[in-house]
Amino acid sequence: MSLEAKDLVKHYGNNIALRGLNLRVNAGEVFCLLGANGAGKTTTIQLFLGFLDPTSGSAKIMGKDVQEHPLETKRFLAYIPENVMLYPNLTGSENLEYFVTLAGCSDRDPATLTQTLLRAGLPEDAIHQQVGAYSKGMRQKVGIAIAIARQAKVLLLDEPTSGLDPKASNEFSELVSSLRDEGVAVLMATHDLFRSREIGTHIGIMKRGQMVSQFQASEVSHTDLEKIYLENMRD
C-alpha cells in the first residue's frame, strides 16, 4: 500500500475539516479527489505531507506513519501544488538540481537533469533561463521533472492543472499518466472532472470533510461522473 488514510480527522479550532477519512492508493493507481472548495481535499494532501498534524487517525506512506517518520516518508514522495513555486533567480536546471539534492538523490549529473527537464516537456532553450521568466505551465513541468528525478514512489498533486491552458493541461496529464504506468501512486486533488476521468484509476468525492462517494474511474462515463458529482454537491 503506497498511501493510506485511516479514520483521519482534522479540526481547526471548532471547524472540522476532515471527519474520519479513509482511502488507499496502490502503486500504479491515480486517486482523484473531487469536491467543492473547503471539502477537505487540500487538508488531506497537507496531512500526507506532514505539514499538518491530524487530530486523530493516521496517514501512512509506504506503510510508514507520516507523524512518526516525518523525514523518511517524505523521501518517497513528490509534491506538486497548484502553483509550483521555484526560485526566480535560479534557472530551471539549477532549481531542479537544488530540489533533487535536498531530497538526497545521488544522481545530479547535469546531462541527466537536462534530459529529465526535456522529458517533462520543458523547452530546451528555457532550461538555462531564470525561472522568473517562466509561465505557470513551465513551472509545473519543472515540478514534474523534480518528481521524475527523485524517482518518487508517491505523487501528491494539489489542483496541479488549475489555470493551465488546455494544451499545457493535456501535456501535464500525459506526464502523470506515464508516471502512473511506471508504478507511481498518485493522489490528486482537483476540480477537473474531465481530467480525473481521463487519468484517474479511482475517484473519490468529498463533501464537508467526508468521502461521500468512491468508485473506479473505468466504471463511469464523463456524463455519469458529472451527474454523480453534482448530486453529491446538493445540500
Added chain:
Amino acid sequence: MNSTLYVVAQKELREITRDGRVRVLFAIVLTLTLAALVFGAQQTYKAAQARQQAKERAQTQWESQGEKNPHVAAHYGTHVFAPTSVATAIDPGVSAYLGRSIRIEAHRRNLASHASAQEGAALQRHGGFSVALVLYLLVPLLLIALGYGMWSRERERGTLKQVLSTGIDRRTLLWGKATALFGALMALLLPAGILILGVLWWIGGGGSSVVFRLALLALCYILYLGTFGALALYASAVATTSRTSLVTMIGLWGLFCLIIPRLGTEVAGFTVPLPSQAELSNAIASSLENGIDGKTTQDDAVEKIITALMKEQNLANAGMLMDEAELNGIELRAEARWEDQIYDHHIAEFQQQLTNQEKVGAMVGLLSPYVAIRNLSAGLCGTDLAHHQHFSAHTEQWRKIFVDYLNKAFAKDSGAEGWDYRAGPELWKKAPPFSYQEPGTDFAIGNHMLSLGALLFWFALAFFLALASSRRVRV
C-alpha cells in the same frame, strides 16, 4: 561540509549575488569600509608623524634649554606623547577625546591635553568615520538586509513547502542559510582584512602583538555580526511576513545601536557624576593647602616628610652640619612627595570615577551586543580609557623619577652656590629617558571581561533562538 548543507548555502549565495539590490548594498558597504580604512590609515600615519616630530622637538628643547638650576629646569619641564597604535586606523575609540600629550613639570601632575577632538574640525569632533563604525553600525544592516527574508520570503512565495516536501531536515536548512550569511560576511571582511594588514604594514608597526590583537578583534566582530545574522534568521522564522521581520530587525538594530548606548551613557553619567575640571583643580588646591583630611597644613606635612627623608639618609641628627643647598634639595624632594600624594589621591579618585562610569556603561551594555563590541573593539585597538590610564600612570611614575633626578642633582651638586648653581646640557642629556611599552593583549581583554561575556551571551542566545525557531517555522 555536509553536501546538502553546502547546496543550501550555495543556493542562498546564488540568490544573494543575483539580486541587484543586494549587490548595490554590498558594494556600498564594502566601499565605505575601504574608504574608512584609507581615511583612518592616513589619520594614523599623520598622527604618528606629528608625534615623532613633537617628541624630537621636545627632546631638543629640553637638551638645549641652556644653563639653569636643576629645580628651575624641573619647572621648565618637558612633554611626553602618547604612542599612536597602528590599530587606531581601525578603531580610534575614545582616543580623540583623551589627549595625546602630557606636560611634565615639578609640583604638578598634569592631565593629558591636545585631544584631536579639541583641535579638529567639527566633523572630526563627531567621532568620525572609522572601519569600526562601519563594522558595528552598518554591516549589521547589511546582514539584516540579507537575512530578514531567508525563511519568511520562502514561506511567502511558497518555496518552503516545496523544500520541506523533499524531506530535508530544518536544521540543515538553517545551517545552510547561516553558512550563506557567513559566506557573504566573509566576502566583505576578507578583502577588508587583507587591506587592513597591508595598511598596517605600510604604516609600519604591525608587530606580532598587533596581529594577535587584530585576530582577536576579527573574532569578536564575527561573534557580533553573527549575533545579528542569527537574530535576522530568528525574526525571519517567527515573523508572519517578511515586512514584519524587516521592521522588527530594524527596530532591534535601533534599540541595540542607538537607544541602549545612549541610555548607558545617561545612566553612567547620572549614577557616577564626574567633577568638572575646575572642581578637580579646586579640590587639589584645597588639599595642597590643608591636606586630604582637611586638617594637615602643607608646612606640617612637608616637615614630617623631611624628617623621614633625613632618617632614610642617616642624616637625622646632622641638622646644622648640613649645607644649605643639601637641605634645600631635601626640602624640594619632600615638597614634591607631598604634592605627589595629593595629586595621586585626587587623580586616582577621578580615574576611579571614570572607570566606574565605564563599568556602569558596560553593565547597561549587557542589554546590547553593540555596546559590548564597541568596548572590546576600542580595548583591542588600544584606544580605550584603560589604555589611556595605563599610559597616564606610567607617565606619572616617570615624572616622579625625572623630578627627583633633578632635585637630587640640586641637593648633590649645588654646594655653596645654592640657588645660584647652574647645571648644563650634560645633566639634561643624562636625565632618565621616557620610554613606554603598550600593555599586552591580556590587559586589553582583562579590562573588558564583562563586555566579552555580554558578547558571548548575545551570540549564544541569538543562535539558540535561530535554532529553536527553525524547528517551528510555519509552512
